[in-house]
Amino acid sequence: MSTIEHASAIENLAHENRRFPPSPEFAAAANVTADIYREADADRLAFWADKAARLDWAEPWTQVLDWSDPPFAKWFVGGRLNVAVNCLDRHVAAGLGDRVAYHFEGEPGDTRTITYRELTERVCQAANTLTALGVQEGDRVAIYMPMIPETIIAMLACARIGAPHTVVFGGFSAEALRTRILDCDARVVITADGGYRKGSAVALKPAVDEALTGCPDVRSVLMVRRTGQDVAVTEGRDLWWHESVDRASTSHDAQAFDAEHPLYVMYTSGTTGKPKGILHTSGGYLTGCSFTQWETFDLKPETDVYWTAADIGWVTGHSYIVYGPLSNATTSVLYEGTPDTPHQGRWWEIVQKYGVTTLYCAPTAIRTFMKWGHQIPEGYDLSSLKLIGSVGEPINPEAYMWYREHIGGNRVPVIDTWWQTETGSIMISPLPGITAGKPGAAMSAMPGIGVDVVDEQGESVGNGQGGYLVLTEPWPSMLRTIWGDPERFKETYWSRFPGRYFAGDGAKRDEDGDLWLLGRVDDVMNVSGHRLSTTEIESALVSNPKVAEAAVVGVDDPVTGQAVAAFVILRKEAGDGGDHVTRELREHVAKEIGKIAQPRQIMVVAELPKTRSGKIMRRLLRDVAENRPVGDVTTLADSGVMDAIKTGMQSGA
Numbered sequence: 207m208s209t210i211e212h213a214s215a216i217e218n219l220a221h222e223n224r225r226f227p228p229s230p231e232f233a234a235a236a237n238v239t240a241d242i243y244r245e246a247d248a249d250r251l252a253f254w255a256d257k258a259a260r261l262d263w264a265e266p267w268t269q270v271l272d273w274s275d276p277p278f279a280k281w282f283v284g285g286r287l288n289v290a291v292n293c294l295d296r297h298v299a300a301g302l303g304d305r306v307a308y309h310f311e312g313e314p315g316d317t318r319t320i321t322y323r324e325l326t327e328r329v330c331q332a333a334n335t336l337t338a339l340g341v342q343e344g345d346r347v348a349i350y351m352p353m354i355p356e357t358i359i360a361m362l363a364c365a366r367i368g369a370p371h372t373v374v375f376g377g378f379s380a381e382a383l384r385t386r387i388l389d390c391d392a393r394v395v396i397t398a399d400g401g402y403r404k405g406s407a408v409a410l411k412p413a414v415d416e417a418l419t420g421c422p423d424v425r426s427v428l429m430v431r432r433t434g435q436d437v438a439v440t441e442g443r444d445l446w447w448h449e450s451v452d453r454a455s456t457s458h459d460a461q462a463f464d465a466e467h468p469l470y471v472m473y474t475s476g477t478t479g480k481p482k483g484i485l486h487t488s489g490g491y492l493t494g495c496s497f498t499q500w501e502t503f504d505l506k507p508e509t510d511v512y513w514t515a516a517d518i519g520w521v522t523g524h525s526y527i528v529y530g531p532l533s534n535a536t537t538s539v540l541y542e543g544t545p546d547t548p549h550q551g552r553w554w555e556i557v558q559k560y561g562v563t564t565l566y567c568a569p570t571a572i573r574t575f576m577k578w579g580h581q582i583p584e585g586y587d588l589s590s591l592k593l594i595g596s597v598g599e600p601i602n603p604e605a606y607m608w609y610r611e612h613i614g615g616n617r618v619p620v621i622d623t624w625w626q627t628e629t630g631s632i633m634i635s636p637l638p639g640i641t642a643g644k645p646g647a648a649m650s651a652m653p654g655i656g657v658d659v660v661d662e663q664g665e666s667v668g669n670g671q672g673g674y675l676v677l678t679e680p681w682p683s684m685l686r687t688i689w690g691d692p693e694r695f696k697e698t699y700w701s702r703f704p705g706r707y708f709a710g711d712g713a714k715r716d717e718d719g720d721l722w723l724l725g726r727v728d729d730v731m732n733v734s735g736h737r738l739s740t741t742e743i744e745s746a747l748v749s750n751p752k753v754a755e756a757a758v759v760g761v762d763d764p765v766t767g768q769a770v771a772a773f774v775i776l777r778k779e780a781g782d783g784g785d786h787v788t789r790e791l792r793e794h795v796a797k798e799i800g801k802i803a804q805p806r807q808i809m810v811v812a813e814l815p816k817t818r819s820g821k822i823m824r825r826l827l828r829d830v831a832e833n834r835p836v837g838d839v840t841t842l843a844d845s846g847v848m849d850a851i852k853t854g855m856q857s858g859a
């Protein structure tokens with residue numbers, strides 16, 4: 207093939223033949239059958255109208271979709287609803303007040319069981335307090351909290367009074383918090399003294415104080431006491447939750463808002479430029495996450511114990527810890543801390559303790575568990591699990607197989623779900639009662655969602671080819687704009703392939719037409735004119751039993767344009783590496799996908815730089831591999847990682 211042909215798409219090198227259909231029992235009891243795809247194809251808008259009718263509307267809509275001014279969509283035009291009422295009051299009214307909404311497990315081992323009735327009362331109290339603080343419909347509220355029930359209560363209280371929230375990761379710096387507060391002009395901040403992480407109390411309030419030195423318009427700070435740490439209190443601005451919310455009335459008359467009323471702004475850090483405030487609205491967003499949670503996780507709200515092990519400050523937490531599960535009256539687990547505190551079996555202890563049926567987490571967690579060894583989960587009873595899922599990054603086939611075998615006991619469906627902050631809910635996934643899953647593949651577009659893979663010119667690629675992932679039709683939970691920057695919204699997502707949503711991810715259709723995600727297109731490497739995906743090479747590395755995690759980047763090369771550089775974390779059994787291991791790994795990649803993909807260098811490291819949602823920050827690795835000063839690290843989960851990597855490299859590891 208010529209370089210020109212290569213340049214038109216991302217090459218598709220890997221092959222996978224394993225298939226895992228659901229058991230006949232699972233399929234027979236599943237919430238949806240294959241008819242759902244036909245139903246959606248026959249009339250997409252009627253399909254979504256039917257799904258929106260799962261919610262309680264105070265006023266019906268008059269039009270399902272208004273797409274007269276693309277890319278600015280309006281869904282369920284004229285409809286009115288209250289999101290918090292849909293998540294709470296209606297379940298209590300239906301007699302489900304005693305159902306557990308959350309089993310909360312604090313990192314130090316403290317627990318709380320919160321029913322739908324109690325959650326409703328707490329949310330009413332918080333709504334009354336926010337109103338008393340002068341928060342009105344449309345005002346923005348920033349939430350900077352640990353993973354505790356009050357975080358959810360705060361979000362729902364905002365939703366209840368029509369005040370869009372912006373949740374900022376508790377791990378982010380004062381500077382990151384300040385830019386987000388300023389960008390959306392929040393006037394109230396809800397925070398805590400601190401939270402527990404890795405066995406110690408980590409302060410949050412000092413970062414708020416520091417951030418607010420540059421935010422003169424913030425008038426109130428509501429603080430939850432979680433750790434009991436000392437906090438500086440600014441008179442007239444700061445007030446304690448237990449002295450305000452806990453004393454407020456537990457009844458609150460909720461008003462309905464327009465379907466397109468803003469629900470929240472969530473900031474995503476792009477690779478360059480300032481973070482984008484992704485705006486989600488009410489009716490379409492709730493329809494999307496409510497329906498997909500029920501459909502994709504085969505949710506049985508009467509009996510399931512559902513656990514999305516993710517941070518609430520990530521969109522996965524918004525859609526699948528808070529809004530999806532609550533709208534479906536689900537019983538969920540909420541865990542505050544890290545997987546290895548106080549021991550590496552903590553997650554599996556939680557699964558056993560609460561009888562978790564459904565676990566949803568990121569591949570980075572799965573690969574960490576692989577590194578620690580399967581002996582750890584083997585010490586617990588995981589037989590309550592009926593479905594396990596993954597989100598956030600491509601799941602390498604070997605990580606999928608490990609998850610399937612050691613967590614799912616080779617008996618439960620595994621779903622790999624692709625979506626983004628921008629999409630609001632799951633867009634590509636197997637349906638567990640229908641699809642014969644392939645390790646590492648997200649398989650097919652969800653019913654009602656239009657997906658295509660296109661080349662540089664925007665033409666659909668054929669089976670067996672890779673290209674750019676696009677969404678071809680508007681969908682209810684889509685972002686409506688970038689907060690305060692509609693031009694950037696158009697430019698970022700809708701200008702590359704006019705009329706279609708450009709996701710920024712590479713994807714391929716395999717010989718059967720099934721979808722595989724290949725990583726961010728910014729990370730695609732160009733080696734001698736071949737466009738190679740980071741994901742496929744990383745998966746080849748992880749398929750070697752010595753490797754737990756791998757990250758590859760393209761680095762400048764005078765001969766080939768770019769060359770592949772790999773950073774690997776070895777499994778415990780593999781020791782510290784050495785020349786023979788890196789040689790073996792280079793040969794392994796050549797054998798698995800071809801000599802063209804062989805890394806020029808392989809560096810053994812102890813950790814990889816990741817965001818709090820577990821995404822590897824390849825641009826920082828590129829800086830290291832090309833001997834540049836390391837760029838912006840403000841969104842790293844652990845800022846010490848880059849120093850460790852650089853030191854390791856200097857000492858010749």
Ligand code: 6R9
Nearest residue numbers: 597598599600622623624625626627711723
């Ligand atoms: C939900 C979430 C979005 C980006 C997305 C893609 C990557 C997410 C994935 C996946 C391959 C999957 N991503 N799920 N890649 N397979 N199943 O992660 O949202 O934090 O906005 O990230 O994550 O690159 O474009 P967000």
